[in-house]
Amino acid sequence: MNPMLETTITVNGTRVTRRVEPRTHLVDFLREELGLTGSHTACEHGVCGACTVRVDGEIVRGCLTLAVQANGRAVDTIEGLSDSGEIRDLQAAFHERNALQCGFCTPGVLMTAQELLRTRPAATRDEIRDFMSGNLCRCTGYQSILDAIEAVLIARRQARPA
Amino acid sequence: MNDRIAPDQLAPAPRAEERKPAPAPVATRGYIGASIPRANAKRLLEGRGCYTDDIQLPRLAHVVFFRSPHAHARIKRLDLQPARAQPGVIAVFDGRAIAEYCTPWVAVLGHLKGIKSPPQHAVAIERVCWQGEAVAAIVAETRAQGEDALAHVEAEWEELPAVTDMEDALSGRYVIHPDLGDNICFKRELVTENFDAAFAQADLVVEETFGFGRHTGVTLEGRSILADYNAAEHSLTVYHATQAPHMMQDIFSRHLDIPEASVRVICKDVGGSYGIKVHVYPDEMATAAISVMLRRPVKFVADRLESFLTDIHAREHKAKIRLACTKDGRILGFDLDDLTAIGPYSVYPRTSGIEGNQVVNLTGGPYRHKAYRAKMHVVFTNKNVTCQYRAVGHPIAVALTEGIVDLAAAKLGIDPAEFRRRNIIPDDAYPYTFPSGIKFEKLSHEQCLDKLLEAMDYRALRAEQARLRATGVYRGIGLAAMIEVTNPSPAFYGVGGARISAQDGATVRLEPTGMVTCLASVTEQGQGTDAIFVQICATAVGVSVDKVRVMTGDTGVTPYGGGTWASRGAGIGGEAVLQAGKALKSNILDVAAAMLGVDKATLDVRDNAIVDGATGEAKLPLAEVGRVGYFRPDTLPMKFQAELSVTRHYTPREYGFTFTNGIQASLVEVDTDTGFVKLLKHWCVEDCGTVINPILVDEQIRGGIVQGLGAAMLEECVYSPEGQLLNGSLADYLVPMSGDVPDIEVAHVCTPTKQSELGAKGVGEAGTAGAPGAVMNAINDALAPLGARVTDQPFTPERILRALGRI
Ligand code: FES
Ligand code: FES
Numbered sequence: 001m002n003p004m005l006e007t008t009i010t011v012n013g014t015r016v017t018r019r020v021e022p023r024t025h026l027v028d029f030l031r032e033e034l035g036l037t038g039s040h041t042a043c044e045h046g047v048c049g050a051c052t053v054r055v056d057g058e059i060v061r062g063c064l065t066l067a068v069q070a071n072g073r074a075v076d077t078i079e080g081l082s083d084s085g086e087i088r089d090l091q092a093a094f095h096e097r098n099a100l101q102c103g104f105c106t107p108g109v110l111m112t113a114q115e116l117l118r119t120r121p122a123a124t125r126d127e128i129r130d131f132m133s134g135n136l137c138r139c140t141g142y143q144s145i146l147d148a149i150e151a152v153l154i155a156r157r158q159a160r161p162a
Numbered sequence: 163m164n165d166r167i168a169p170d171q172l173a174p175a176p177r178a179e180e181r182k183p184a185p186a187p188v189a190t191r192g193y194i195g196a197s198i199p200r201a202n203a204k205r206l207l208e209g210r211g212c213y214t215d216d217i218q219l220p221r222l223a224h225v226v227f228f229r230s231p232h233a234h235a236r237i238k239r240l241d242l243q244p245a246r247a248q249p250g251v252i253a254v255f256d257g258r259a260i261a262e263y264c265t266p267w268v269a270v271l272g273h274l275k276g277i278k279s280p281p282q283h284a285v286a287i288e289r290v291c292w293q294g295e296a297v298a299a300i301v302a303e304t305r306a307q308g309e310d311a312l313a314h315v316e317a318e319w320e321e322l323p324a325v326t327d328m329e330d331a332l333s334g335r336y337v338i339h340p341d342l343g344d345n346i347c348f349k350r351e352l353v354t355e356n357f358d359a360a361f362a363q364a365d366l367v368v369e370e371t372f373g374f375g376r377h378t379g380v381t382l383e384g385r386s387i388l389a390d391y392n393a394a395e396h397s398l399t400v401y402h403a404t405q406a407p408h409m410m411q412d413i414f415s416r417h418l419d420i421p422e423a424s425v426r427v428i429c430k431d432v433g434g435s436y437g438i439k440v441h442v443y444p445d446e447m448a449t450a451a452i453s454v455m456l457r458r459p460v461k462f463v464a465d466r467l468e469s470f471l472t473d474i475h476a477r478e479h480k481a482k483i484r485l486a487c488t489k490d491g492r493i494l495g496f497d498l499d500d501l502t503a504i505g506p507y508s509v510y511p512r513t514s515g516i517e518g519n520q521v522v523n524l525t526g527g528p529y530r531h532k533a534y535r536a537k538m539h540v541v542f543t544n545k546n547v548t549c550q551y552r553a554v555g556h557p558i559a560v561a562l563t564e565g566i567v568d569l570a571a572a573k574l575g576i577d578p579a580e581f582r583r584r585n586i587i588p589d590d591a592y593p594y595t596f597p598s599g600i601k602f603e604k605l606s607h608e609q610c611l612d613k614l615l616e617a618m619d620y621r622a623l624r625a626e627q628a629r630l631r632a633t634g635v636y637r638g639i640g641l642a643a644m645i646e647v648t649n650p651s652p653a654f655y656g657v658g659g660a661r662i663s664a665q666d667g668a669t670v671r672l673e674p675t676g677m678v679t680c681l682a683s684v685t686e687q688g689q690g691t692d693a694i695f696v697q698i699c700a701t702a703v704g705v706s707v708d709k710v711r712v713m714t715g716d717t718g719v720t721p722y723g724g725g726t727w728a729s730r731g732a733g734i735g736g737e738a739v740l741q742a743g744k745a746l747k748s749n750i751l752d753v754a755a756a757m758l759g760v761d762k763a764t765l766d767v768r769d770n771a772i773v774d775g776a777t778g779e780a781k782l783p784l785a786e787v788g789r790v791g792y793f794r795p796d797t798l799p800m801k802f803q804a805e806l807s808v809t810r811h812y813t814p815r816e817y818g819f820t821f822t823n824g825i826q827a828s829l830v831e832v833d834t835d836t837g838f839v840k841l842l843k844h845w846c847v848e849d850c851g852t853v854i855n856p857i858l859v860d861e862q863i864r865g866g867i868v869q870g871l872g873a874a875m876l877e878e879c880v881y882s883p884e885g886q887l888l889n890g891s892l893a894d895y896l897v898p899m900s901g902d903v904p905d906i907e908v909a910h911v912c913t914p915t916k917q918s919e920l921g922a923k924g925v926g927e928a929g930t931a932g933a934p935g936a937v938m939n940a941i942n943d944a945l946a947p948l949g950a951r952v953t954d955q956p957f958t959p960e961r962i963l964r965a966l967g968r969i
Contacts, residue, residue, distance in 0.1 A: 038209015102688030103206025
């Protein structure tokens with residue numbers, strides 16, 4: 001019935017090849033096939049952002065993307081960003097401000113925040129609030145998340161040579 | 163992208179925080195009061211936590227449920243065989259099959275006099291009573307195969323009348339459970355002796371009816387359970403996203419007939435709970451039973467639709483409240499008539515009578531009136547069940563009280579802050595017994611009010627509000643004073659016969675290297691339990707925080723205890739950790755005194771070492787005590803046994819509850835053309851006694867407030883008259899996102915409870931308790947010049963436009 005499609009994805013810098021059902025979502029593939037359980041699902045239809053991962057450098061909803069769509073592409077997850085050190089400052093700022101409680105939203109929030117930091121280094125607090133409004137966090141009330149992102153944004157801006 | 167770096171190209175650089183020295187203790191109270199980041203948050207920040215759904219076991223099977231499409235129906239025919247034949251399907255079960263392994267339950271408690279509820283099965287037999295009730299279970303090799311097979315279940319129904327309206331339910335026109343005689347689950351009446359006189363002599367009596375929408379917790383992680391039965395041992399290990407592992411151990415044991423000591427409940431990381439994950443859910447019981455039946459591990463994780471259909475809902479209330487006062491603004495009494503609907507069953511084992519009971523207990527909370535009458539009915543309906551969700555009853559009691567207080571103040575032309583000042587219980591009036599019978603040890607309403615008005619610059623805000631009104635901008639300021647139940651004693655559940663521990667325990671152990679391990683029965687759900695226990699334990703023993711490891715959430719490992727609910731973790735669990743830590747320190751000093759041949763009284767433990775208590779001179783590293791205590795006890799005096807592991811427990815006894823108090827304020831702007839409300843700012847002053855970690859406390863309050871804002875502005879489980887849930891997805895049921903909420907200023911007054919040495923009271927629910935009332939008052943303050951008023955939550959744009967007569 002469901003033909004399996006051979007799919008090759010570079011996940012966090014490592015090439016993996018698997019035969020996957022076309023209907024398998026990227027986030028389920030990462031979690032169940034590769035054991036990368038840092039990406040979560042909470043709504044499974046693109047509303048909450050818990051499943052956010054990067055495909056070829058841009059964030060996508062892992063619950064709206066099929067694994068086969070990532071064939072031949074590079075996928076980065078929270079585990080990869082953590083190991084590479086790319087968001088170490090962001091993670092430290094979240095830790096410092098307790099910008100997470102249960103942590104279930106956190107990987108997705110960090111992925112989105114890093115996108116913001118990379119693409120809008122001059123964002124104001126209101127713009128940060130706006131950019132982050134696709135990531136649901138039920139625990140924190142968001143203020144500490146915005147504080148942490150804002151602090152990193154300023155720190156990275158200052159660290160950049162003028 | 164060129165900024166990606168593959169892990170193998172990386173030299174593992176030491177992380178900044180690993181190189182930093184451990185945070186220094188605060189002068190006299192050690193780490194109590196220090197904002198130390200939570201050590202256990204690091205794994206969550208790297209996506210390396212372990213939530214229940216992350217666990218895989220060999221031979222793991224997946225359970226999905228076929229659920230009722232009707233609110234009330236008889237099952238005429240159920241054919242599971244076509245589903246059984248689908249690829250990957252391992253087994254199919256109906257309610258009768260499950261019932262052979264899992265006995266039904268009845269959720270009543272002795273101290274809620276007259277409460278009644280019918281027996282409830284894990285999977286429905288013969289009849290379904292709400293849309294979403296599980297009717298059959300399908301077990302498959304993968305969740306996807308199970309879901310595919312669901313489409314092949316054949317069912318025929320005889321629809322029965324669905325009772326969905328509370329008043330209709332109360333009327334008893336159609337009785338959902340004929341054996342019970344009527345639709346009333348529980349009722350309570352209370353009247354103080356002086357009630358009639360107080361209302362007769364009043365200069366002013368104001369009255370209003372308020373409505374509260376049924377809403378739910380929306381934990382980001384759905385309910386999750388992995389049950390692993392070992393047939394050889396007749397033992398069951400359950401990995402469970404739960405707040406109360408020992409309660410669940412007892413329940414699995416009794417309903418599956420497995421000896422209690424052979425049931426182990428392990429609670430790994432939990433993706434939010436807020437009261438949602440402290441109840442017994444039929445589908446979770448069925449999952450555990452299926453593991454026994456199939457003799458293999460099985461997992462069930464609720465998806466979002468299942469969460470909306472079956473996670474407990476809460477707070478569907480309609481309440482009439484009256485307030486009597488004198489013309490100079492002295493409140494004489496309150497009169498409450500509350501009606502609440504809980505779905506077709508009282509929820510096990512805490513019952514669904516507690517929320518309404520709390521509304522009766524807490525209404526009028528901050529004020530010093532003497533007269534009170536309350537009437538409350540809890541009725542059955544054919545919607546999903548309701549039960550205790552964060553701040554149980556408080557948001558209703560606070561909104562009712564504060565809404566009617568504002569109305570009285572407005573009628574008398576007294577400023578709402580001034581009206582409150584005249585009526586709040588003075589700070590020197592304690593201990594104080596409230597008309598509903600509850601007792602307050604010591605509260606600080608006056609200090610909190612002062613601090614709040616100063617923090618928000620109340621006068622300036624009022625002046626600005628008046629200025630803006632002249633330009634057609636409608637801003638409103640709302641206040642909501644509150645009291646909150648925390649640190650519950652056995653009076654909450656135990657006295658009623660519930661096997662729910664009111665005490666908690668901690669075991670603290672010195673490791674041979676000088677590190678300290680703390681095993682505690684309170685659980686971590688992200689609120690920071692582990693972190694504060696590290697701080698308390700380090701302080702009590704005399705070590706630095708980096709030397710302490712905390713383990714929670716495993717009935718096979720920790721002392722027995724209640725877990726996380728009713729804002730009890732810090733106040734009860736924290737005290738147990740403190741006492742265990744102090745006892746360990748004393749035992750460490752016994753060993754050190756024996757090693758050094760000096761009087762124990764001359765020694766102390768500070769900064770990971772045995773020191774001379776008077777001079778601070780270092781005598782021995784703790785690791786040396788560990789080495790000798792464990793590996794060379796032969797060098798210690800004959801008959802001396804080192805006891806480097808200690809367990810202590812704590813139960814609050816003097817008061818039924820340790821009340822906290824606080825006050826919130828909201829500033830809003832109403833767009834009178836669209837009905838949209840912009841939340842501009844929110845303030846909260848809270849008195850939770852000793853603050854162990856200020857940043858964690860503030861974040862509990864902020865997160866709680868935002869859940870309260872959601873209830874006030876957005877959230878409602880909307881049912882059709884036929885009992886169909888109309889908004890069972892996160893696209894339709896709105897929760898606050900970052901763009902919806904204001905920044906929140908938090909401040910504290912600190913009145914430690916004298917019942918415990920630690921002095922901590924709870925803080926997890928205060929935000930949720932007060933926010934809806936504050937926002938409601940702010941909106942009504944904004945609408946006042948237009949003669950409009952809203953009383954039904956959530957305050958959607960449509961309701962505001964209706965109030966304004968625009969639609
Ligand atoms: S799970 Fe993908 S957006 Fe919610
Ligand atoms: S930290 Fe729990 S959902 Fe964001």
